Amino acid sequence: MSSDIILNLGLAFAFISLAIYISNKLKFSSIPFLILTGILVGPHAPEIFGFSTAVVQRTESIDLLSRLGVLLMLFYLGLEFSAGKLAAAGLSLFKGGTVYVGLNFLRGLAFGWIVFQGWAEAFVVAGITGISSSAIITKLLVDLKRTANPETEFILGIMVFEDVFLAVYLSVMSSLLSGGGDVEALEIIPGIALIIVFILLVIVLGRRIGALVEPRLPVKPAETFVVIVFTMLLLTAVLVETIHIAEAIGALLLGLVLAETVHSKRVIQFITPMRDLFGAVFFFSFGLEIDYRLFGDAVYIAVGAVLMTVAGNVITGLLASWIAGYNSKRGFNVAFTIIARGEFAIITASLAASAGVNSTLPAFAALYVLILAFISPVLAKNSRNIHQAYIKLIQLITKTGVSEG
Amino acid sequence: MSTIKEAELPGLGKKFEVSLDNGDRVVIVIHDEGTREVYHFPEGEDDALSSVTMTDQEARQVGSIISGSFYQPRLLEKLxxxxxxxxxxxxxxxxxxxxxxxxxxxxxxxxxxxxxxxxxxxxxxxxxxxxxxxxxxxxxxxxxxxxxxxxxxxxxxxxxxxxxxxxxxxxxxx
Missing domain, CATH: 3.30.70.1450 (Regulator of K+ conductance, C-terminal domain)
Known part of the structure; x- marks a missing residue:
């Protein structure tokens, strides 16, 4: 029996490696490839000439690894964040970022409500469609050799801004959904308030809290250090679960605290390979869950959401960069680059699904991320051409306007 | 003298923009994982004319060549x-x-x-x-x-x- 578990795990990792290898060859984000591979070899795999390609089972061990993957990804998100960075970004980013994130979220909320006719679903859809993937976008900027452009500072600033928003959003969502849809406002408001107060506290007092933890972490032997950090991560996850906060949020909060200590760089160094390894299992196992035969309505919803995202993002992106004081050419670069969605859309959908919100959400999120993963690099690459087309269009309109006048 | 502007690129690294006396701009991006990118923007241009990407090791070598550690330009009478x-x-x-x-x-x-x-x-x-x-x-x-x-x-x-x-x-x- 034990050899079967290892066999299953070995097969899973073989496919994960293959997916990541192919995505790197094609210079694509690995997330959609991992999900797709999961769908193709999982329990709901297609049958070709009577042979089923369902070779990987969704076992407890894979579940455990993927759960660790979520913990590590959110822990990393917290670690990467620093209040100092946000403060350094300045007022123009603050204004632009607020407009961008706020409008995107409201747009997602409206779309979700129209499609699902329920506030819980609308809230989840807003999260899935509202938050860009910083991993994909950073990679895109490097690949397109745009890291030196002035608007890149703004794009990456928005990513940081979104991360803060994400921390608050996930906390609120986890307390909203812990009620299982049966939401009593009075019951959850204290919980939400508590988390928001805690996050603000960490952001404001981060250095002080960090100073408490700092001297108690033994640094010298790398072995002790990595073991203790991992233990802290697991214990925090358990601890917050007892006060009805999702374990993922616990990991995020721990990351926020450790980010303000001198150890943050070292922790990031240790955590990054683990996050890559287990994060890949998470996306793969997310695919294992999905039965493409049951896509049905999810296809239309996903296509609709993609159209809404592209259109909405272009408008909010242009608006945000206009507020931040960039010209239209830069604005087009911003608007067409920040369309990619990825890791956080999937994490949100997975958290929502495990809370039992709506069974079509994972399929919708998978399709949505898949479609956008293929569209967004093309849009980003051609942002300059789109801008030129836009200029020509404007000229055409003004010309005809003049000749008519 | 040239002016140097510094900017944080969260999640990526740091950016240094050097405006040269002749109007050109050289932008150096140092990635957190060590890679360096160097871009050359000619005077008045919005888009980079060329760029190079170097590993940490290569960047250090190129850097010390530029700083004149290996060879002193003959034109300068004294270093x-x-x-x-x-x-x-x-x-x-x-x-x-x-x-x-x-x-x-x-x-x-x-x-x-x-x-x-x-x-x-x-x-x-x-x-x-x-x-x-x-x-x-x-x-x-x-x-x-x-x-x-x-x-x-x-x-x-x-x-x-x-x-x-x-x-x-x-x-x-x-």
């Missing part, structure tokens, strides 16, 4: 490194110098002026490959054509520079 008050200079012994024919000990360079001769590069003028003598003893005799690498505080070094160049009149007088 001047100023650390607070300390100066390290490369100076040539002129044909009619006051010190020509005298030794380091004769002049009492270290005792009287606090100047230390680090090295002497011989035969530079004759086009052969320079033969360097590191840390010459007090018996070394200054010879026209040699290049002296010496360290000392600013005022004393100015004095030493004078000694190596002029002294024509003094020599005639004696």
């Amino acid at each position: 001047e490194t100023a650390v607070a008050d300390l100066r390290i200079e490369w100076l040539e012994v002129k044909e009619n110098s006051r010190v020509a024919g005298k030794s380091i000990g004769d002049l009492g360079l270290r005792k009287n002026h606090g100047i230390i001769v680090i090295a002497v590069i011989e035969d530079k003028l004759r086009g052969r490959k320079g033969h360097a003598r590191i840390n010459p003893g007090p018996s070394y005799i200054f010879t026209p054509g040699h290049t002296i690498v010496a360290a000392g505080i600013k005022e004393k070094m100015d004095l030493f520079e004078d000694m190596l160049q002029k002294g024509h009149a003094e020599e005639d007088g004696s």
Whole structure:
């Protein structure tokens, strides 16, 4: 029996490696490839000439690894964040970022409500469609050799801004959904308030809290250090679960605290390979869950959401960069680059699904991320051409306007 | 002098934008994982004309070449490194110098002026490959054509520079 578990795990990792290898060859984000591979070899795999390609089972061990993957990804998100960075970004980013994130979220909320006719679903859809993937976008900027452009500072600033928003959003969502849809406002408001107060506290007092933890972490032997950090991560996850906060949020909060200590760089160094390894299992196992035969309505919803995202993002992106004081050419670069969605859309959908919100959400999120993963690099690459087309269009309109006048 | 602007690229690294005197801009992006990108923006252009990507190791090598550690440009008569008050200079012994024919000990360079001769590069003028003598003893005799690498505080070094160049009149007088 034990050899079967290892066999299953070995097969899973073989496919994960293959997916990541192919995505790197094609210079694509690995997330959609991992999900797709999961769908193709999982329990709901297609049958070709009577042979089923369902070779990987969704076992407890894979579940455990993927759960660790979520913990590590959110822990990393917290670690990467620093209040100092946000403060350094300045007022123009603050204004632009607020407009961008706020409008995107409201747009997602409206779309979700129209499609699902329920506030819980609308809230989840807003999260899935509202938050860009910083991993994909950073990679895109490097690949397109745009890291030196002035608007890149703004794009990456928005990513940081979104991360803060994400921390608050996930906390609120986890307390909203812990009620299982049966939401009593009075019951959850204290919980939400508590988390928001805690996050603000960490952001404001981060250095002080960090100073408490700092001297108690033994640094010298790398072995002790990595073991203790991992233990802290697991214990925090358990601890917050007892006060009805999702374990993922616990990991995020721990990351926020450790980010303000001198150890943050070292922790990031240790955590990054683990996050890559287990994060890949998470996306793969997310695919294992999905039965493409049951896509049905999810296809239309996903296509609709993609159209809404592209259109909405272009408008909010242009608006945000206009507020931040960039010209239209830069604005087009911003608007067409920040369309990619990825890791956080999937994490949100997975958290929502495990809370039992709506069974079509994972399929919708998978399709949505898949479609956008293929569209967004093309849009980003051609942002300059789109801008030129836009200029020509404007000229055409003004010309005809003049000749008519 | 060029102006340098610094900007944080969260999740990516740091950006340095150097505006050169000729109007061009050079943008250097240092990634957190060590990769360096260098972009060249010609004057008035919004888009980079060219770019190179280097690994950490390569960037360090290129950096030290640019800083002149390996080869001193011939156009510059002396290489001047100023650390607070300390100066390290490369100076040539002129044909009619006051010190020509005298030794380091004769002049009492270290005792009287606090100047230390680090090295002497011989035969530079004759086009052969320079033969360097590191840390010459007090018996070394200054010879026209040699290049002296010496360290000392600013005022004393100015004095030493004078000694190596002029002294024509003094020599005639004696």
